[in-house]
Amino acid sequence: MTIQNQPEVQDQYEAYPYPSRDPRDEKKRLITGSPSNLAELNHYLFSGNRDFSQPFRALVAGGGTGDATIMLAQQLADASPDGKGHEGQVTYLDLSSASRKIAEARAKERGLTNITFMNGSLLDLPGFGLEAFDYIDCCGVLHHLNEPKDGLKALTSVLKEEGGMGLMVYGKxxxxxxxxxxxxxxxxxxxxxxxxxxxxxxxxxxxxxxxxxxxxxxxxxxxxxxxxxxxxxxxLHSCDRAYTVPEVIELVSSASLNIASFIEPIRYQLETYLKDPKLQQSSVGLSRMEKAAVAEKLASNMKLHMFYVTRKKNTIADLSTTDRSKMETLIPIFRDMSAQQLSNNLKKTTTLKSNLDGVPLNLPLPRLASAIALRCDGRKNLSNIYAELRELDQRLEWSIFAQQFEIFFKTFNNLNHLFLRR
Ligand SMILES: C[S@@+](CC[C@H](N)C(=O)[O-])C[C@H]1O[C@@H](n2cnc3c(N)ncnc32)[C@H](O)[C@@H]1O
Known part of the structure; x- marks a missing residue:
């Protein structure tokens, strides 16, 4: 097995498995986050079309002490018909046997049986003879390789044609x-x-x-x-480097992949930081990614870049359709947020206040925000939600509802809280 001349990286993670985790804590909580939330990756990589009760193969490359592995395996087990995740399988791979032991102990605490644990280098993936994966999570790993591009190519070699990845590298x-x-x-x-x-x-x-x-x-x-x-x-790391937005794009292009979206999208939008119309004018003509590069420099607070990548283009579920029948079938789904709680909080406000590491946000909310939020339970589609709101107000026209939902969706999706599935 090649460890690609980085024994000091392996030694570090043998001595100090990362992040520090106690398997007994699995009894108390499930660690969740981005990427690799199922609703989120379905939205960005599979246009919301994926059914996780059907076969799904995920790889966590450089899985460390198991955060993404446990989160994915638990979600797939919960989504599978037998409650165990025999349809949804996760493969864990890491250089460090000490990290693997902790990840295995966490899986045991949870009774998860849908994970295959492996030790080795992700650079050797092309030679492992593994069946290709629908999804690959690789967070905080590529920037520790001598040649990150070789790492991404190795990951791409085991990605299905229609599959996608959730990646994270340090931000400069x-x-x-x-x-x-x-x-x-x-x-x-x-x-x-x-x-x-x-x-x-x-x-x-x-x-x-x-x-x-x-x-x-x-x-x-x-x-x-x-x-x-x-x-x-x-x-005290022996090998790490940080990326700017253009460098991320170059890394991704080197493996013939496309960026579906950065997470959270709002951080990478120039309008988030540039409110002055004259200054906004100077960005006219810049592409979405050029604007993202300027946004990064303006904010100067992105210590990491998280993003979804695919071989195909246009894999995001979106509302950019005026076709009512297509829009009606979309199901909005919140991530880690109670629809009831949010609906209550939105009752008395017309804007949503938030903060992006020091950048205050004041985002628009439509008149129907509270009523819409209450109905975004991950089961009702837009047709069901509209029908319920019409019962409350017979004069509510579809076009008005669609307009209001669009504002609502944009606000919460940009913050990475709300997704669409079919
Ligand atoms: C900073 S940790 C990130 C762990 C995990 N992905 C997370 O985000 O919590 C980096 C991990 O990548 C592993 N790693 C580094 N180089 C690797 C390689 N070539 N192949 C597989 N794993 C590697 C290390 O052993 C370590 O566990």
Whole structure:
């Protein structure tokens, strides 16, 4: 098995499995997030058409201590007819046997039986003889390879033609100060013989760090505060690099893939940060991705880039149809949000206030927001929702409802809370 000349990366994750997790916590909670939420990946990669009670094969490449593996396997088990996920299978792959042990123990705690655990390098995937996958999750891994493009090509080699991936790599501007700090720690840590000595030195230094230090002044990077594993991952890594939006696009294109969407979409839209009409005017003519690149520079707070990629183009479920019969069959589905709770919260407000790592948001809500939210239970389609609202107001025309739903959908989808399925 090739480990591609990165034994120090493997050694790090053997000694400090990432992220730090206690399998007993599975009794108390399920860790959820992006990418790899089923409703979310269905929306972005399969136009909302995927039925997860049917066969589905997922790979988590560089699965670490198991967050994405456990989340995917649990969701697929819940969606499968036998409640165990025999239709929905997850393959876990990681270099680190210590990380795999923790991921396996977490699966055992949950009684999940739909996961195959493997140790090895994702670079060797083309030679493993595995059946191709519908979906691949690879988060926080490619940027630790000597040649990230080779890694993405290896992943693509085991992706089905119609499949897609959820990826995450570090973002350059939001990690300001991190690389200076890594370099500083290499200088100061020359006499340390073990990672554990380097950790002690780093903690000591962080207590005495000058207020002017660029890492100290960066409020977005706080991962190192969680535990030794997180500190090592952020500040003592032997191999990591960060990407700008154009560099992400170049990486993705090198494997002949397309970006379906960045997550959360609102972060990558110029209008989020540019409200001045004159300034907005200067962005006329820029493509969606060029605008995303400017948005990244303007916000300067993206410490990572999360995005869905596919071979095919136009894989997103969207509302861009004026055809009523097509629109009626769409089913809106919230991620990690109670429709009832949200509906109550929206009763007394006309805008939605939120905050994107220091950027305040004030997003428009339609008049019917609360009534629509209450009915987005993941089962009712737009035809059902319209029929219920018409019972309350006989004068409500489809065109008005469609207009109101569009505003509602745009606001919540841009924040990555609301998706569509069929
Ligand atoms: C920062 S952790 C991310 C873990 C997990 N994906 C997550 O987001 O929680 C990176 C993981 O990638 C694994 N890794 C690094 N290079 C790899 C490779 N070539 N093949 C497979 N796994 C690799 C490491 O062992 C480590 O567990």
């Amino acid at each position: 501007y939001g990690r300001e100060g991190v690389y200076e700090m890594q370099s500083l720690l290499r200088d100061l840590g020359k006499n340390c013989t073990t990672l554990s000595e380097q950790i002690t030195l780093t903690r000591r230094l962080l207590e005495k760090i000058p207020a002017s230090n660029s890492f100290h002044r960066n409020p977005f990077v706080i991962d190192h505060k969680a535990s030794d594993a997180e500190l090592v991952d952020l500040l």
